[in-house]
Amino acid sequence: MVNSGPFYKFGTAPQNQGLYDSANEHDACGLAMVATLRGYAGHDIVQMALSSLRNLEHRGAVGSDAGTGDGAGILTQMPDSFFRSVLSFELPVAGAYGAGLVFLDTETASEDKAKFEKICAEESLTVLGWRVPPTDSSVLGELARKAMPLIEQVFVSSNDLISGMDLERRLFRARNRSERDIGLYLCSLSSKTIVYKGMVTTLQLEPFYPDLSDERFESLLALVHSRFSTNTFPSWPLAHPFRYIAHNGEINTVRGNANWMAARESQLSSELLGDIDQLKPIVSKGASDSATFDEVLELLVLSGRSLPHAMMMMIPGAWEKQLDIDPQLRDFYEYHSMIMEPWDGPAAVVFTDGDLVGATLDRNGLRPGRFVVTEDGFIILASEIGVADIAPDKIVRKGRLQPGKMFLIDTLAGQIVEDEQVKSEVASLEPWGEWLESGRIKLRDLPEREHVRYSSKSVKRRQRAFGYTEEDLKIFVAPMALAGQEPIGAMGTDTPIAAISERPKLLFDYFTQQFAQVTNPPLDSIREEVVTSMTTSIGPVRNLLEARPEHAQQMVLDYPIIGNDELAKIKHIDRANDIGKAVTVSCLYRVDDGPEALEERLAEMCAEADEALLAGATFIILSDRGCNRELAPVPSLLSCSAVHHHLIRNGTRMMTGLVIESGDARDVHHVSTLIGFGASAINPYLALESAEDLVAIGTITGITAERSSKNMIKALGKGVLKVMSKMGISTVSSYGGAQCFEAIGLSQELVDKYFTGTTTKLGGVALPILHDEIAQRHTAAYPIETANKDSTPLDVGGEMKWRRDGPPHLFNPETVFKLQHSTSQKNYEIFKSYTNAVNDQAERLMTIRGLFSLNKDLREPVPISEVESVDSIVKRFATGAMSMGSISPEAHETLAIAMNRIGGRSNTGEGGESVERLLDRERRSAVKQVASGRFGVTSMYLTHADDLQIKMAQGAKPGEGGQLPPNKVYPWIAEIRHSTPGVGLISPPPHHDIYSIEDLKQLIFDLKRANRAARVHVKLVSQFGVGTVAAGVAKAKADVVLISGHDGGTGASPLNSLKHAGTPWELGLAETQQTLLLNGLRDRVVVQVDGSMKTGRDVIIAALLGAEEFGFATAPLVVEGCILMRVCHLDTCPVGVATQNPELRQRFHGQADHVVNFFEFLAQEVREYLAELGFRTLQDAIGQVEVLDVNRAIRHWKADGLDLAPIFAAKDIVTTQTQYCSTSQDHELEKHFDYPLIDRAKPALKDGMSMEISSQINNTMQAIGTMLGNELTKKWGEQGLEPGTLKLNLTGSAGQSLGAFMPRGLQIDVEGDCNDYVGKGLSGGIISVKPPTTAGFPASENVIAGNVIGYGATSGKIFLNGVVGERFMVRNSGAIAVAEGVGDHALEYMTGGRVVILGKTGINLGAGMSGGIAYVHRLSESKVNREALQLGEITLSALDKAGADELRGILEQHLDFTDSLLAKILLDDFPSHVKDFVKVMPRDYARIVEIQQDAQATGIDLDGQEVWTQILEVTNG
């Protein structure tokens, strides 16, 4: 498809090719807003905005062409007097004309302008004239200049000289129509505001548009924005600001939002806007998420809602679970949830309509926003504090944006409107609550239905028809039914993906889940459940542009998954009221009539749905009940999506709720896909009946049948929430229909027709094959011949655990055995028979790479003696990241020893490394991982790494966190993780310092300063779009990008992730190579690949596709003795590999020599391939795609439809760069703040002398102290120096990551304030921050530091004389920290240390906190994580003597370091104030500490068996 339209013009992006698709582009950014309350406009506002923008430069990015920025821009009020003075023609009074910048195509400019004027005329507007604003293209980068449009300014007035909103609406119509009809791009066309933007850097914006420097260019307000795009193809139109907003973040649900907008279009009508048909589509093709958001916001505002009202609709706060929310506001939100789903995703949005200017933050608060208010009425809000240079004594208030809250300034009235006031005004506009009461239908209010129970025989017959296996029942249904929990598995997947599976697969299996990585964060649906919502309302949705009582006539469901009785209630709803009417459409077809019958039936189903709507149905139920010998079920996903898209196309989708009565859905992935493809609610009846049957036949005991069905629903629902969270989506209403899936192995035609808009890169099967698969299942259920099958069990399965009659596994008895035997006996011949067995399976359609063949005729073979040696090849090998914790110390060390022997690299995995191993060249791991839990990530750990690997995602469960349960935190694990034995540890789904690409850039920056010699890796999981992410990662200056396949992954993972998230590495690697080449970034990063690599052939194919380093995990584990028990999560590994159980560890019999043999054999095989293919070195082979021959790929009934060509598309990319890494990133290390200080601080760093250094700082100086810390650690080791040996006295606003990873001996005292990530990974250093003594505001009420302070700190102290942002001291394991007020989610996942909070706290304090103590002043119980309190995991108590003493000691230090007035007041009368403090302490931690104290007192070994037994008693309850 050719990309055209205004958003495709004036960009540098190539057309979609190979696996590259421009739809994957992401961006993230820095933004700022400046306004004044003084009531008159001035150029100073514009200047202040532009200078703020310049100070955000580090948040933007430049690509391979160093001069070209990703885009920047400014939005101001109409500079009326400026225009009057520069224009040659007359303007009507201010407000009676509109103006805007137009991007024109040079070639068609004059005719386009004429067309534009014609459209204006049709809208009763007159073009007053055109102006060519001066531009200086010499400042641009080359790419930007090439794509630069002709830029003109147009001035328009109405024929009847209207103004205000009436004029705005007309201008909108003209602009909108000319974009749709002519393909023009207008940056804006408004009587109130104007946008100047382009493909420029923050520094280039002003020189490029000299207008902006003109003193006469005046405004009361300004929005500025700097963009960081993941690729190097930014475009002129996609720069921010748009017409109303600038946005930092990403709308994850944009595909769904856009689909729903399209579905709503036919109903849109607004008297104010006139004929809307001319304005469609509302959502432009090719627009970014932000641009789309802006288009819809604009529609809402121009059709009559106020700007704050519209913002509240699109980005509602988390109202669903807030108990103390204003009821009127709750009603407002609930009512509007029936009209529009949230636009969900990390977002800080600044917005303006020219009068009001404001900012809001998404419900999770995942983007920073800081503001200051000055005494003379200036307000500056930006992604960072310190962007504008303002004297401290002028500042009267410092604040921050808060999750779900709005910050609004009315520039006309000259005042700040606080969040509560804005919202209460909007919430009281209409009697929303009454409308809800009269319209809303609740399921529980409908008449109860008698429960129908099906016999075992009936259940079993239908289980067969829907392809159930024994394994399904045992591994999926039973655990869900029994415990309401999603099933867990281990050791990844090694069966064929659906696209190439010989066996009939369910349609669900062809879809893989998307997940968040790098460009937005996954959410923690467990610990941060408070911001999520599974509530959904179904039924007809009415005209978006109106608000009437009837809009509330919907059915509210607490859960999108419903039981059989609940469905029955809906089916019979017309008996209960006259609002609803349900019609059931049967989804069965005559299977003997073949695929045509299937296609026909789908068409009939759509037609029946249309009829139902004509007959007034408000609920359509698509049901596959009732199959028999003749009638087979259509896959429910196909029925659902087909009807959903049909109704969207007909513009009738919003008229009905679509309920799926599904027999095939039984797994979390199944329900998730159904919701994702448009189901409003799902009744997985057969899964529920199966659960009840398992109780009836006694397979699961101890619960009732009714409970089993409820548990099943709960487990499925929780699973869906988790799937949403992986994608970073918090509400099911915005997840619904968002199609966050990609298809592998479905034909484009099928997808276009039934799954419109979904990506299917490789093509694949269409209806005939789907029919074959249905027919195969159907024949098994309804055999034509012979003996009755009643007593024959179901198919055994074999998807998770190998079975002879099940799907083939790459690791099976033969391959495991041969691999083990050949490496232990050092027998290359048997090793070859192992690799032959694997490769042969691969060719028998088990993997995508199995389909490739190697073209040996292309090049002259070389003698093997001339090929690079085994010793040299093995250096490119690494073992995968497996923590010591997930595998046993023995297994972990054996790998490390082997890799060190051959000069490869082993990986610590998440979980640190003992200092003893750290310093042992034989036993250390060269690659140190930095994962979201940051366990054991200290200055020492980082300093002693060869490579530092940031794990963004892991193959087995991308987008998810992990958990080490208490009973696996043995003393030796606790020690290296800096935690307490027996206290459970959580690795959160996101890195809490990476919510976007610029945050990743920051972490890379920090790590590079913590160890300048180490390469920084970023580990990504293969999925559609990973190439674009990889390009962003390369721009963020990673040295190595690791693409991990979906299939690898040791350790535990929910089964739906293990099987259905991510794609094979072949796809991700090929896309990465192609995108990097297209972007000109390939030669500056190393590309590594891992994921189920097993043989020399795998290595060669990876190399040919572009990989230069190779990781292995499962195979070396097998060499060590792993026999794929798949019980890593149960701590019962019988061969001592994946367990900490001392008894089982004794059974470990792996040997480093065997692992060495494996890698040497592998290298030898690689050499043989190289010789045959005619390469002398592996480097020569990298990226030589043409050697892969797809034409000779194995043919197969299913694979026939696959088009593998996109995988090989790199061969068509013309480039001058090398196909492998041949240069390096410019890390600009010498520009770092610390760099010059290393010399100055020699006396301290070298000789341990005390000294102080003073300096002025600003927000562009990031990670201050980190490089000095690295130097200190290099010399002084783990213990560092005496506290305060080297002191930095700093004045000003510190950039992000102040004092990151700072070791003991370093101290930073800031007078001023600081940004996010203060004291990240603090390793013993001290940080204090206080406001300037001249500050014009009280310290304890103002914001002094940003979000995520002290993340992963292991020791040290932080004293903050002021309020801080969200997620204070997340995952602290040993530091002491004080703040005088904190935002939401403080102390999350904390495992140790002490925290003192002296002021207000946000919600959800202590979520997932398993250790440490907090002393919180006047803590309200309602702010503490609800589940933890209810379950008693966290206890709140008054302070005892020891606690009081400890608190007093900490307060005294706080006073000492910061002169805190608050601390002084509290200490002055400590005995009376101490009563106001609450001690927050996890229950188990308290008990364990007690046990340890007792043990210490009696002299028992703390890490001994006796203490451990006591601890286990505590943790097991």
Add this chain to the structure above:
Amino acid sequence: MADPRGFLKVTDRETAKRRPVPVRIKDWKEVYEERNSGVIKEQASRCMDCGIPFCHAGCPLGNLIPEWNDLTHLGKNKEAIDRLHSTNNFPEFTGRLCPAPCESACVLGINQPAVTIKEIEVSIIDDAFDAGFVVPSVPDRITGKTVAVVGSGPAGLAAAQQLTRAGHTVAVFERDDRIGGLLRYGIPDFKMEKQHIDKRLEQMTAEGTRFRTGVDIGIDITWEDLRLSYDAVLVATGAITPRALDVLGVDLSGVHYAMEYLTEANRVVAGDEVDNQVSAEGKHVVILGGGDTGTDCLGTATRQLAASVTTIAIGQKPEEERSEDQPWPMDPRLFEISSAHEEFGDRKYLHSTVELVGENGILTGISVADTEFVNGRRVPKKGTERIMKADLVLLALGFTGPESETITSQLNTELDSSSNIIRDAKYRSKDSLFVAGDAGRGQSLIVWAIAEGRAAAAAIDEYLEGETQLPFPVKPTDKPISVYS
């Protein structure tokens, strides 16, 4: 659900006890005491439900061992037997007679005693018979096609049952007077009482399988005639040509092939009168060959009150532990003490037979020498010859292949280099003639025979109907898991 920690809780392997030797050698009944169902359940809980169940791979039938171990642990006997029957027609035979390569492959066996799989298997089926779960499964629809199965050993019976249930009309031909082949006359009752065969035949008869005993195909009816009369013919005649001993004196009176000896003994136990039965009573017996057949002879001779029994083997005494060239999960050749060895007799290794000696045509002894390895061949070491006293020598030296004269001559079928009847990947020899079991594979284990019978049934069903729903557990060329394959 299976207890993932079961193997840590029950660490010892516990099998059923054998009855005391003095008691059991007084009768022909099975040597085991009644099993304790509590122990069985507990032992079943040791199964780890592996990600890769090597046991399931090690079993030619593909028995779903983890599944029925779990069901046994849970006490779900009906489901357990359904599961077991889904891969194995005759668990009561295999549970008693199979040497259990599954247990050799058991993952627990890497560093612990393996799960007692075989015993769990036999307890499932015995309990099922007791509980009345084993009922005829009569086909709903009859195809009208007819199949002749020649030979009624495990392969033939398994094929017959599968084909009958698939709706075909099946006649099983057996040249002996009773159905069962080697099961019937080759296996002594102390290993498997014959009532187990009879119970199974009762079920098969009720399902519609027809049995024709006393008909020797190739002689009573020609193979060609049989082929013309039936839509398909399955040859399941076994590989019962005994390996001969090429030394002086083999024709002395008192020298017998083991199978002759066992057959007569079994007939007598079954109540038949056998004229001039070869009996070991009061004799000094020497058994040549250290395999299972030799052991069966030993147990039989013991019960016939032999004066002495010596088993001599030409090779080395097998290792008691796995050696490096027989790594897990291979089925290793190990030194085993079977029930017969417990009871009586001597075992000698590295003994080569030089000649059999006698007086007046009657055996009196056997001349043996130490075995020497020359160019990889085992030969008697000169100068070490000595005479052992012997009144009865039983030749248990294995089998060389099927008795194939009539079939090759009448149907022009071909033999492979091991003199087994050649068949294709779908067990077809030619036209409508199929071959399963030892006749095609050569001497093997009972599980292979049943597996082949099942697979051949599927092949025949497909041949007759164009498609099949029957399982096809093994290919004719499948081999046990091994380093060398």
